Amino acid sequence: MELLNVQQEEKELLEALKEAIVEIDSERAKEIAKKIVNQKFDPLWAIKYSIAEAAKIVGNRFEDGEIYLPHLVMAGDIMEEVGAILEKNIPSEQIQRKKRIVIATVQGDVHSVGKNLVAVMLRAGGFEVHDLGVDVMSTTIIQKAKEINADMIALSSLLTTTMPYQKEVIDDLISMGIREKFKVMIGGGPVTREYAESIGADGYGKDAVEAVEEAKKLLG
Amino acid sequence: MRLSFWEILKRSKEGPILEEKEFDLLIFKKTQELQKKYGIKYDPNNPLDLEGTLSDRIYQAGWELFLDIGTYCTTTKRVIRVSEEELRHEIEACPESIWLGQGEDRVQMRHRDVEGEQEPIVIAGIQTAPFSDEEMMFIISKGCAMDRCIDGIWGGILLKIDGKYEVVAGTPSEIFQYKKTAEILRKAINAAGRPGMIIINNAPTSTATIAMFDEERGLRRTDYMEVTGISELKVSYDDLNRTSFALAYGVPIHGSHSATIGGFSATPEGAAITAVAGSFQLIAVQKAESFRCGVIDSRIKSRVTRAQLWAAGSAIQGLNRNTKLIVDGNIGDHPAAGPGTKQYFYEAAAGFIVSTVMGGHSTEGTRKFVVGNICNYGTPLESRWMGEICKGAVGMTRKEADRIVKYLLSKYEDKLKNAPEGETFEKLYDQETLKPLPHYQQMYEEVKEEFKQIGFKFKEA
Numbered sequence: 001m002e003l004l005n006v007q008q009e010e011k012e013l014l015e016a017l018k019e020a021i022v023e024i025d026s027e028r029a030k031e032i033a034k035k036i037v038n039q040k041f042d043p044l045w046a047i048k049y050s051i052a053e054a055a056k057i058v059g060n061r062f063e064d065g066e067i068y069l070p071h072l073v074m075a076g077d078i079m080e081e082v083g084a085i086l087e088k089n090i091p092s093e094q095i096q097r098k099k100r101i102v103i104a105t106v107q108g109d110v111h112s113v114g115k116n117l118v119a120v121m122l123r124a125g126g127f128e129v130h131d132l133g134v135d136v137m138s139t140t141i142i143q144k145a146k147e148i149n150a151d152m153i154a155l156s157s158l159l160t161t162t163m164p165y166q167k168e169v170i171d172d173l174i175s176m177g178i179r180e181k182f183k184v185m186i187g188g189g190p191v192t193r194e195y196a197e198s199i200g201a202d203g204y205g206k207d208a209v210e211a212v213e214e215a216k217k218l219l220g
Numbered sequence: 221m222r223l224s225f226w227e228i229l230k231r232s233k234e235g236p237i238l239e240e241k242e243f244d245l246l247i248f249k250k251t252q253e254l255q256k257k258y259g260i261k262y263d264p265n266n267p268l269d270l271e272g273t274l275s276d277r278i279y280q281a282g283w284e285l286f287l288d289i290g291t292y293c294t295t296t297k298r299v300i301r302v303s304e305e306e307l308r309h310e311i312e313a314c315p316e317s318i319w320l321g322q323g324e325d326r327v328q329m330r331h332r333d334v335e336g337e338q339e340p341i342v343i344a345g346i347q348t349a350p351f352s353d354e355e356m357m358f359i360i361s362k363g364c365a366m367d368r369c370i371d372g373i374w375g376g377i378l379l380k381i382d383g384k385y386e387v388v389a390g391t392p393s394e395i396f397q398y399k400k401t402a403e404i405l406r407k408a409i410n411a412a413g414r415p416g417m418i419i420i421n422n423a424p425t426s427t428a429t430i431a432m433f434d435e436e437r438g439l440r441r442t443d444y445m446e447v448t449g450i451s452e453l454k455v456s457y458d459d460l461n462r463t464s465f466a467l468a469y470g471v472p473i474h475g476s477h478s479a480t481i482g483g484f485s486a487t488p489e490g491a492a493i494t495a496v497a498g499s500f501q502l503i504a505v506q507k508a509e510s511f512r513c514g515v516i517d518s519r520i521k522s523r524v525t526r527a528q529l530w531a532a533g534s535a536i537q538g539l540n541r542n543t544k545l546i547v548d549g550n551i552g553d554h555p556a557a558g559p560g561t562k563q564y565f566y567e568a569a570a571g572f573i574v575s576t577v578m579g580g581h582s583t584e585g586t587r588k589f590v591v592g593n594i595c596n597y598g599t600p601l602e603s604r605w606m607g608e609i610c611k612g613a614v615g616m617t618r619k620e621a622d623r624i625v626k627y628l629l630s631k632y633e634d635k636l637k638n639a640p641e642g643e644t645f646e647k648l649y650d651q652e653t654l655k656p657l658p659h660y661q662q663m664y665e666e667v668k669e670e671f672k673q674i675g676f677k678f679k680e681a
Contacts, residue, residue, distance in 0.1 A: 068486035069518065070248035073241070108389030108424050110294075110458070113451055113483050113518050116244075133240075134294075135456075159424050160350050160377055160593050161389040189521075190592040207519075 010041045014050045017082065021054035022061075024074045026081065033085040043086035044094060051079050055124045062121070063209055069117060076123040098128040099219040102145045103154040104136035105188075106165035111158035114188060117208040118154065125212040127219075138169045145182055151219050154211070157188040166191070167199040174200075183218045187211055222313045223306050225467055228505050229460065235290070235298040243292040243299065244484045247452055250289055251490035254281040262488040267529045267629065268574065268622040272334060272541050278489075279538030282496020283307070286453075291501045294450060295457040302504045310504045316544045318472050318509055320372070322416030322442050325409075327371045329510060331544045332579040334537050335617055340581045342610045343418055344603030345373030347553065347585025352595035354378060357404050358411075360645055363600035363654045365412035369607030369679075372418025372443075373409070374585035375401045379593065389424035398428040402438035420474075420583075422446040426461035433469060441471045447506045449477035451516070452484055452494050455505060463507050474548070475502030475511035476584065479535075481527055482518035488527040491515045495535035503545070510546035512584055513539060521589040522556035522636050524571040526629055533574040540579030549580020552606070554589040556635075558642020559598050560660055563632050564588070565667045568602065569609045569676075570628040576613035577621040582606065588642065596645040601656050601664055608668075612678045620675070627674055 006014070013036050020029035036046050058075045061067045087095055101122055105115045112134050119131045132144060145153050153173075155166045166186045173179040185203035186196050196204035203218050205211025254260070258277040269275045290301040302310070317330040320341070332338040345364045351357035357378060364373045378397050379387055387397045398421065405419040420443055423429045429446070432439045439445075445466035449455055466473045477498030479491040495513050502511040515532040517525055523532075529551065536549045552571025557563035568586060575582055586606045591597040613621065632639075645651075648660045656664065672678070 065482075065519070068248075069483050070245055070486055073245065108394075110450055110456060113480055113516070116483075117518055135458075159389060160379065161387055161394060161424055163593070164386055164388045189590050192592055195593070 006045065010045070013041065014046060017046055017050035018054045021051065021075060021078050021082065022057050024071060024078065026078050029078050029082050030085060033082045037085065037089045043089045046086050047083060051083060052126065055079065055126055059121065059124050059212070069120060072120040072124055076120055079124070098126060099152070100128045100130065100148055100150040101152045101154055101215065102130045102132065102141060102148070102150045103156070104132040104141050105134040105156045105158070106162050106169070107135055107137050108165065109157055109159050109162040110134045111156070114158065114208070115156040118156065118187065118205065118211045121208040121212045122154070122215060125216065127215060138165060138172050141169055142172055142176070146178070150182055152183040152185060152215060154185045154215070157186070157191060160190050163191060163195065166201070170200050185211065185214055185218065222310055222507070223302065223504060225463060225507055228300060231300045232293040232296050232298060232460070235293070235300050237298055238292065240292065240294065240297065243289070246289050247484040247494060248486055248490070250285055251485050251493050254285060254493055255487070255489040257281070260489045260493070262527060262530055264526055267526050267625055268618050269534045269537060270618045270622060272537055275534045275537035276541060278492045278534050279496055279542045281493040282500065282535065282538070285493055286497035286500040289453065291505045292454045293456070294454050300505055307500060307504055311543050311545065314503055314545055315509050316546070318546065320442060320444060320472065321418045322440070325414050325416035326442070327418070329546055329581060331546050332540060332581065334540050334579045335577060335615065336579055337615050339614065340576050340610050341372070341583055342370045342607045343372035343374060343420055343583035343585060344370040344606045345585045346376055346587045346598035347374040348422065349376040349587045349591045349597055350379050350593055350595045351376050353383065354400070354404055356596050356645070357401065358408050359651060359654065360596065360598070360600065361405055361408035362411045363649070364603040365409045365414050365417055366654070367600060367604045367607060369611055370603055372420060372583070373405065373603070375405045375419065375421035377401065379595070394423060394425060394428040395431045398423040399431050399434070399438060402432040402434065406437055418443050420444060420446060422448070426458045426465070429462055430465045433471065441469065444472045444474040447473055447475050447502070447508060449475065449498055449501050449506060451478050451480050453498060453501055455501070459506065467507065472510070473506065473508045474583065475506050475508030476514065477502055477512070478514035478516045479531070480516050480518050481531065488531045492531040492535045495532060496538055499535070499539055499547070510548055510581070512548040512550055514550070520556070520636055522567060522639070523551055523554045523589070524567045525636065526633060529570060529574050529625065533578045536575065536578040536580045547580050548583050549575025549578060550582040550584040551575045552609070553582070553584050553586045556589050556639035557632070558588045558640060559602050560643035560648045560663070561640040562663060562667055563635060563640055564602065564642060565605055565664070566628045566631045568605060569671070570625050572606060572609040573613045573616070573621050573625060576610050577616050577618055582610045594644065599645050599648050599656065600654070601660065608678055612676060624674055624676060
């Protein structure tokens with residue numbers, strides 16, 4: 001994204017905000033965000049440019065092995081904090097609602113590493129992620145998706161004997177007559193794209209990077 | 221005297237409350253701090269710590285990490301802390317050896333020294349993988365058990381009851397079917413002529429795992445109860461249920477925990493430190509008498525990347541140089557490549573050599589990292605290889621191991637992300653004779669010859 005028709009001073013602040021997020025400097029990022037607001041620059045630019053570009057850089061660095069999961073978590077937190085400061089100063093009708101994803105490791109399965117990675121990468125990718133944790137019942141996942149009006153449900157399973165719970169969520173959505181309300185994406189060690197198709201999932205991610213691409217494709 | 225398990229349970233209900241995310245980030249912050257404090261630096265050119273002094277520092281850092289942040293209980297959202305004095309007592313009170321198995325198949329699992337001559341215990345079998353039916357699980361397990369270079373076998377999963385009803389974790393089907401797998405394992409070792417051999421299996425839930433214990437038809441007090449810690453430095457009440465049952469029933473507890481490169485430990489250095497801390501969790505919180513000190517990489521589906529070999533190897537070495545605990549290494553258990561490929565043999569061997577030379581046993585079975593729901597994805601030949609490598613590496617120096625491991629890394633390191641899938645049992649074995657098909661036998665012999673050429677000394681059968 002290019003910063004066209006933006007004043008030099010504003011441009012410098014937007015770049016500085018991006019850098020502060022990438023460097024995981026929370027205090028500096030918040031300070032610059034406040035400065036952008038106080039100087040009456042358009043906070044939408046900061047969201048569309050600084051946060052979005054920082055998310056891309058952080059994601060690429062993670063993919064290249066330059067940074068690790070904790071860095072992603074911390075960068076995600078900063079993006080949320082900065083986003084909150086900026087959004088307070090944007091008329092509500094101009095705020096574009098982030099796509100919401102409910103993510104969980106299904107019932108009977110306590111594997112968290114892969115699911116955590118996907119959750120953090122999705123957050124860094126600009127989604128609003130509600131992570132319900134591990135060993136979560138299908139009904140709890142659906143209830144949360146309904147409650148927050150989610151756009152997608154993402155389900156992880158690392159065990160052959162817990163994969164049926166991914167199907168259970170889809171089957172329950174169908175029987176409740178709300179299947180069309182949510183995209184469903186699945187993943188996890190033993191899960192394949194063929195399996196995802198066989199149970200009627202909308203998407204599949206073989207790893208965190210692919211999951212983010214798939215989510216973007218499905219949710220636009 | 222060991223710290224009472226009931227005291228641990230009390231602490232899980234009364235310890236400080238913490239958000240899980242805060243705990244995760246504490247692991248990161250503390251491991252980063254400790255790697256600087258103790259001068260711990262991973263050098264990819266040296267995948268093995270040849271002197272042991274770096275491993276000693278990793279041990280000290282792991283000690284500090286565990287005492288400082290403790291174990292997170294995911295059920296109660298509280299932190300379980302153990303004092304330095306309690307941890308010291310716990311380590312002193314842990315046995316230096318335990319007996320497993322029965323009769324002629326009984327074996328002693330002892331503390332092993334780095335480069336030690338003590339025999340490593342090898343429990344092979346196609347660990348926790350799905351089998352198509354009872355007959356196939358019996359045949360493959362029997363084939364594994366027949367091999368005298370291994371001391372025990374792991375079981376797997378039967379995906380359907382009566383060939384049509386799906387088995388789902390946490391439902392009645394899981395208990396029924398896991399009990400069945402334990403019965404099949406027992407029948408298989410009887411048929412192999414090794415009725416006292418160790419058999420192990422681990423179900424997703426504690427309920428089904430506990431149900432497998434049955435002195436006549438299932439797992440016995442002379443086998444062991446597998447207890448797992450959640451990655452990283454966490455437990456749930458479901459994990460602690462296994463400990464509770466094992467203490468009441470009187471079966472040895474074997475723990476397993478994996479630190480994660482790319483997880484909250486972040487770096488290989490961080491993962492090595494957390495692997496040591498996770499080992500302390502297994503003995504102090506989960507009451508293990510032997511334990512697997514493991515490292516995984518969140519980005520690569522194999523346990524034998526260069527960084528993993530270094531991190532796990534150094535953590536195992538640190539534990540064995542500084543304690544008399546019974547450490548399980550088993551690094552080569554989950555190759556990226558499938559059975560029926562040369563890469564499988566290379567990957568598995570690299571891990572098992574490092575594990576054995578650093579003083580580890582190998583009791584966690586072997587199979588391709590990701591098997592999905594493909595059934596019968598392994599053969600007895602991989603179990604034999606595991607046994608041959610672990611027993612052959614006894615007495616090897618770290619320097620010799622380093623040379624061989626570097627050679628092996630050159631064979632597979634750049635192929636981990638697109639590793640060959642391999643074949644299932646049906647395409648690699650003659651089901652009647654329980655022998656490898658000629659093409660697989662030839663591949664195995666070629667690899668074995670290659671190993672002899674590079675100086676690996678197999679023990680005579």
